[in-house]
Amino acid sequence: MHEYSLASAIVEQVKKIAQEHNASKVKTIKVSADPYEMVIPDLLKEAYGIIIDELELFKDSNLELLILPAEIICIDCDYKGEPSIEGDDEFAYNFRCAKCGSRDTHLNIRHLTIETVDLEILE
Numbered sequence: 001m002h003e004y005s006l007a008s009a010i011v012e013q014v015k016k017i018a019q020e021h022n023a024s025k026v027k028t029i030k031v032s033a034d035p036y037e038m039v040i041p042d043l044l045k046e047a048y049g050i051i052i053d054e055l056e057l058f059k060d061s062n063l064e065l066l067i068l069p070a071e072i073i074c075i076d077c078d079y080k081g082e083p084s085i086e087g088d089d090e091f092a093y094n095f096r097c098a099k100c101g102s103r104d105t106h107l108n109i110r111h112l113t114i115e116t117v118d119l120e121i122l123e
């Protein structure tokens, strides 16, 4: 399961961050992902729940997932940002540059990223 490996990677990274900060608890983790990462939020949360079940550090913590809007880079004018989308289809080949209208664009895929981690720090 795609979400399971993503959740497990998040937990591993946050463990390191928590250790670096001498944290006693992880409270909230905010992550963002591109729509083309195809992450299903409910499955990610479910996988996260299973992984942290036995981990005291993560007890009662929350995982929040933000799905970012699609982003393109235009080959013709270097525009970077949300595309204009033709028709009802959200497939890449229907994307046009929002600035110059060119179809010569590529998707700027942003992989799942940890945005913020809210920790409880021991004094």
Ligand SMILES: [Zn+2]
Residues within 6 Å of the ligand: 074, 075, 076, 077, 078, 079, 097, 098, 099, 100, 101, 102
């Ligand atoms: Zn353009």
